[in-house]
Amino acid sequence: MAKIIEVNIEKCMGCKSCEIACAIAHSSSKDLNLLVKSGERPGYRINVESYSRMAVPINCRHCEEAACVLACPTGALHRDKAGEPVTFDEERCIGCRMCVQACPFGVITVRPDGKGVLKCDLCIERLEEGKLPACVTACPTGALVFIDEEDSVRDKRKKTALRLVEAQKSVEE
Amino acid sequence: MPERLQHADKASQALFKKALQENMETAWDRYEAMQPQCGFGSLGLCCRNCSMGPCRIDPFGDGPQAGVCGANADTIAARNLIRMIAGGAAAHSDHGRDIAHTLLMVARDKDSDYQIKDVEKLKAVADIYGIKTEGRDTREIAEEVALAALNEFGKQEGEIVIAQTAPPARVKLWKKLGVMPRAVDREIVEVMHRTHIGVDTDYKNIIKHGVRTCLGDGWGGSMIATELSDVLFGTPNPIKASANLGVIDDEYVNVIVHGHEPTLSDIIAMVSMKESMVKKAQKAGAKGINLGGICCTANEILMRHGIPVAGSFLQQELAIMTGAIELMVIDVQCLMPGLSKVTENFHTKLITTSPKAKMPNVEHIEFHEDEAVKIAEQILELAIDNFKNRDKSRVFIPKETEKIVAGFTTESVFQFLGGKYRSTYRPLNNAVIEGRLRGAAGVVGCSNPNVYYEEGHIKMVKELIKNDVLVVTTGCNAISCAKHGLLQPEAAFRHAGKGLQEVCSAVGIPPVLHLGSCVDNSRILTVLRNVVAEGGLGNDIQDLPVAGAAPEWMSEKAVSIGFYFVASGVYTIIGHPLPVLGSENLNRYLTEEIEEELGGKWAWELDPVKAAHMMIQHIDGKRKALKLRPMLYEQALQPAV
Numbered sequence: 117m118a119k120i121i122e123v124n125i126e127k128c129m130g131c132k133s134c135e136i137a138c139a140i141a142h143s144s145s146k147d148l149n150l151l152v153k154s155g156e157r158p159g160y161r162i163n164v165e166s167y168s169r170m171a172v173p174i175n176c177r178h179c180e181e182a183a184c185v186l187a188c189p190t191g192a193l194h195r196d197k198a199g200e201p202v203t204f205d206e207e208r209c210i211g212c213r214m215c216v217q218a219c220p221f222g223v224i225t226v227r228p229d230g231k232g233v234l235k236c237d238l239c240i241e242r243l244e245e246g247k248l249p250a251c252v253t254a255c256p257t258g259a260l261v262f263i264d265e266e267d268s269v270r271d272k273r274k275k276t277a278l279r280l281v282e283a284q285k286s287v288e289e
Numbered sequence: 290m291p292e293r294l295q296h297a298d299k300a301s302q303a304l305f306k307k308a309l310q311e312n313m314e315t316a317w318d319r320y321e322a323m324q325p326q327c328g329f330g331s332l333g334l335c336c337r338n339c340s341m342g343p344c345r346i347d348p349f350g351d352g353p354q355a356g357v358c359g360a361n362a363d364t365i366a367a368r369n370l371i372r373m374i375a376g377g378a379a380a381h382s383d384h385g386r387d388i389a390h391t392l393l394m395v396a397r398d399k400d401s402d403y404q405i406k407d408v409e410k411l412k413a414v415a416d417i418y419g420i421k422t423e424g425r426d427t428r429e430i431a432e433e434v435a436l437a438a439l440n441e442f443g444k445q446e447g448e449i450v451i452a453q454t455a456p457p458a459r460v461k462l463w464k465k466l467g468v469m470p471r472a473v474d475r476e477i478v479e480v481m482h483r484t485h486i487g488v489d490t491d492y493k494n495i496i497k498h499g500v501r502t503c504l505g506d507g508w509g510g511s512m513i514a515t516e517l518s519d520v521l522f523g524t525p526n527p528i529k530a531s532a533n534l535g536v537i538d539d540e541y542v543n544v545i546v547h548g549h550e551p552t553l554s555d556i557i558a559m560v561s562m563k564e565s566m567v568k569k570a571q572k573a574g575a576k577g578i579n580l581g582g583i584c585c586t587a588n589e590i591l592m593r594h595g596i597p598v599a600g601s602f603l604q605q606e607l608a609i610m611t612g613a614i615e616l617m618v619i620d621v622q623c624l625m626p627g628l629s630k631v632t633e634n635f636h637t638k639l640i641t642t643s644p645k646a647k648m649p650n651v652e653h654i655e656f657h658e659d660e661a662v663k664i665a666e667q668i669l670e671l672a673i674d675n676f677k678n679r680d681k682s683r684v685f686i687p688k689e690t691e692k693i694v695a696g697f698t699t700e701s702v703f704q705f706l707g708g709k710y711r712s713t714y715r716p717l718n719n720a721v722i723e724g725r726l727r728g729a730a731g732v733v734g735c736s737n738p739n740v741y742y743e744e745g746h747i748k749m750v751k752e753l754i755k756n757d758v759l760v761v762t763t764g765c766n767a768i769s770c771a772k773h774g775l776l777q778p779e780a781a782f783r784h785a786g787k788g789l790q791e792v793c794s795a796v797g798i799p800p801v802l803h804l805g806s807c808v809d810n811s812r813i814l815t816v817l818r819n820v821v822a823e824g825g826l827g828n829d830i831q832d833l834p835v836a837g838a839a840p841e842w843m844s845e846k847a848v849s850i851g852f853y854f855v856a857s858g859v860y861t862i863i864g865h866p867l868p869v870l871g872s873e874n875l876n877r878y879l880t881e882e883i884e885e886e887l888g889g890k891w892a893w894e895l896d897p898v899k900a901a902h903m904m905i906q907h908i909d910g911k912r913k914a915l916k917l918r919p920m921l922y923e924q925a926l927q928p929a930v
Contacts, residue, residue, distance in 0.1 A: 127349055129328030164325060171325035256329075257347050 127259035130171030137254030176236035184215035201238035296744035300687035332871030333366030367492035371499035375480035377849030382510025396432035452508035458829035470505030507853030525592035532771035535690035536597035541579035548620035585806035616672035693776035695803035734839025745840030752901035787922035831858030831888025836904035858888035866893035
C-alpha cells in the first residue's frame with residue numbers, strides 16, 4: 117500500500133523546518149551553507165500557511181484524479197503508474213501555469229527563478245535510497261509523518277474502539 | 290478598514306488607508322507577512338546560546354526534551370527570559386548613565402548648554418547619597434551627585450544605593466531573598482554569564498538573578514534617569530498640551546523628534562523656539578518650526594514643556610506618510626529600521642544622532658552633549674532647508690488631535706491631592722481607605738501589531754476607571770490614552786465611577802494621570818513607596834490595593850519593567866504571555882509560586898476587560914486584607930470579596 121505524508125496540524129509549530137528541508141533536498145549541493153552561498157533558489161514544495169495565530173502545513177495530496185495532470189497540456193505533470201506520486205518534468209513544461217490555477221489546494225507554486233513550477237515529488241529520489249521525505253525528517257514535532265494510509269486509519273479505529281469499550285464499561289458500572 | 294486598526298484613533302486609520310492606497314509598507318504589513326511565527330520561539334523552547342545547537346524542545350513530548358547539552362524546557366525558557374530582562378535593563382540603564390554623564394558635564398563646565406533646573410530635586414538626590422548640601426555651591430553638589438550616580442553602574446562592592454529607598458519592609462525582603470542589586474552593569478553582565486552554555490541550569494535560580502537585574506533597572510538605572518532628568522530639565526508640573534498626528538501643521542517646518550533621551554530632545558525643543566531659528570524658518574516661507582514627538586522622548590518634552598505628542602511607537606511610519614515632515618531626528622530605542630524605507634518615498638530627512646544607533650544609508654549627525662546647541666542648530670537648519678522640497682500635492686494631515694493634561698509626578702501628586710498648604714499623600718491614602726477610590730493601577734507599555742492597536746490600552750483603562758480605580762500611565766499607553774481623550778479632567782465625567790469622579794472634580798485632575806516616559810515608571814515606584822510611608826495601607830508595596838498592566842507590550846524593556854513591578858510586590862498582568870508557556874514549571878512559578886516569595890506575580894490575559902476585572906479582583910482582595918471600609922458608591926463591578 118502506498119505511503120503518504122500525513123499532516124497533524126495540531127502539532128505544527130510554524131517553524132518552517134519542512135520548507136527549508138525541502139529546498140535543501142531539491143538543491144544541487146544538498147547542503148544548507150553551500151546552497152545559501154550559491155544563490156540557487158530551489159524553492160519550497162510544501163507551504164506552511166497561517167490561520168489566525170495557528171500554523172497549518174499544506175502539502176501536495178498526489179490526488180488520484182489530479183487536477184494538475186488533467187490541466188497540463190504537455191504531460192509535464194504526470195503519473196507513471198497508479199499508486200505512484202505525481203511528478204514534474206521540467207523539460208516538457210511550457211510555463212503556462214494551468215496547473216497552478218487548477219490545483220484546489222494551492223500547493224503548486226511558480227518557481228522563483230527559471231521556468232516551471234514547484235510541485236512536491238514525494239522525494240522519490242530519497243525514497244529510493246531508503247530515506248524518508250525531507251520534510252518528514254525535518255519536522256521536529258512529528259506534525260508530518262510518512263505513513264501507510266491503511267495503517268493510519270486502522271490506528272484511528274483502534275483508538276476509537278478503545279474509547280467505545282471504556283465508555284461501555286463505565287455505563288455497565 | 291483593516292481589522293488590526295479598528296479600535297485605533299481615526300488619524301492612524303486614515304493614514305493606514307493612505308499607506309494601503311499608495312502601496313507603502315508598514316509594520317502591520319510586515320507582521321502579516323511574518324505569519325505563521327515560529328511556535329518554538331513563542332513558547333521559549335528555542336535555544337541558540339551555543340553552536341551545539343540551535344536546539345528546540347518538542348512541546349508535545351515526542352521529540353527531544355533536552356537540548357544537546359542536556360538543558361530542558363525550564364532551563365531554556367528561563368535563560369531566554371532573563372536575557373530579555375538584561376536587554377531591557379541595559380536600554381534603560383544606559384539611558385540613565387547618559388543623563389548622569391550630562392549632569393557631570395554641567396557640574397564641571399559652567400558654559401555648558403545644559404543647566405541645573407531643579408536644585409531642590411538635586412538636593413533630594415544628594416541626600417539619598419549622603420552628600421552634604423548645606424551652604425554648598427550647586428555645581429559642586431551636582432558633581433558629587435553625578436559621580437555617585439555613575440558609581441552605581443560599575444562599583445564592585447556593596448549594593449545600589451538608590452534601591453535602598455524602597456520601603457524598609459521591601460528592602461528587608463530583598464536582602465533576605467538575596468536579590469538586592471549590587472551594581473547596574475554587573476547584574477547585566479552576570480545575566481550573560483549565567484545564560485552561557487553550561488552555567489546556571491536551575492530555573493528558579495536563573496529567575497532569582499533576573500529579579501536582581503530588573504531591580505537594578507527599576508530601582509537603579511531607570512530611577513537615576515528619571516531623577517537626574519528632573520534635575521537637568523526640571524521636574525514636570527501638570528501642563529496642558531495636544532496629542533495625535535493632527536498636531537502636524539502644514540504652515541510650519543515640521544520636525545519630529547523620536548527616541549528616548551531628553552539630552553537630545555530637550556535641546557532640540559529649546560533651540561527650535563529661539564528667535565533666530567524662527568526667523569530662519571520664516572525666511573524659508575514657513576511660520577516657524579513645529580516640533581512634535583514620538584515615543585518616550587515625546588513624553589519627556591511633553592511633561593516638561595507641553596510640546597505636542599505626534600504619536601506612539603506604531604505611528605512612527607504613519608507620521609512620515611503625512612508627507613509634511615521635513616525632518617525626523619532619532620536617537621535610541623524603538624526606532625524601526627523600516628523608517629528609512631518610508632522616508633525614501635518623501636522629502637523627509639531621517640537623521641540618526643547616536644553612535645549606538647545607526648541605520649544603513651541614513652544620514653548621521655552625531656550628537657555630542659558638549660556641543661549640544663550647535664549640533665541642534667545644524668539639524669534644525671537642515672529641516673528648514675528641506676521645507677522647500679515638500680510636495681504639497683502629497684500632503685495629507687489627518688485633523689485629529691486631543692487636548693490633554695500631562696506632567697504628573699511623585700511630587701505633584703502631593704500638591705494636587707493635598708492642596709497647596711497640605712502637600713502630603715494623606716488625602717490619596719484616605720480616599721482609598723474611605724472607599725472613594727478602590728485603589729490604583731499602572732497601565733503602561735508599548736503597542737504591538739500582534740493585537741488590535743489600542744484596543745487593550747483603552748478598554749482596560751476605561752474599565753478600571755469605571756470601577757473607581759485611579760489609573761497612572763506612562764510610555765505608549767499614555768500616548769494612546771491621550772489620543773482617546775482620557776487625559777482630560779472631563780474624561781472623569783464621561784467614563785469614571787462616582788468615587789473617582791468626586792476626587793477628580795474636587796482636585797481638577799483627569800482620572801488617568803500621565804507620569805511620563807518609560808524610565809518614569811520609576812515614578813510609579815516612588816509613588817507606591819510614598820503611599821506606604823504615609824500609612825494606613827499596610828507596611829509594604831505588596832499590601833497596597835494596586836495592580837499593574839501592559840496590555841500591548843512589545844519590547845524587552847517592558848519585560849524588565851513588568852519584572853521589577855512583580856519584584857516590588859505588584860500583581861502585573863500583560864496581554865500576550867511572556868515566552869515561557871513551553872515550560873509548565875516556569876509558567877507556574879511566574880504566575881503562582883513567585884507571589885509567595887516576592888508578594889507579586891505575573892498574569893496573562895488577552896481580553897482587556899477580563900484583565901481589568903482580574904486586576905480589580907486582586908485590588909479587592911488587598912482591600913479586604915487591610916480591612917478597609919466597603920466602597921462608598923455602587924460599583925459597576927461588585928467587589929469580588
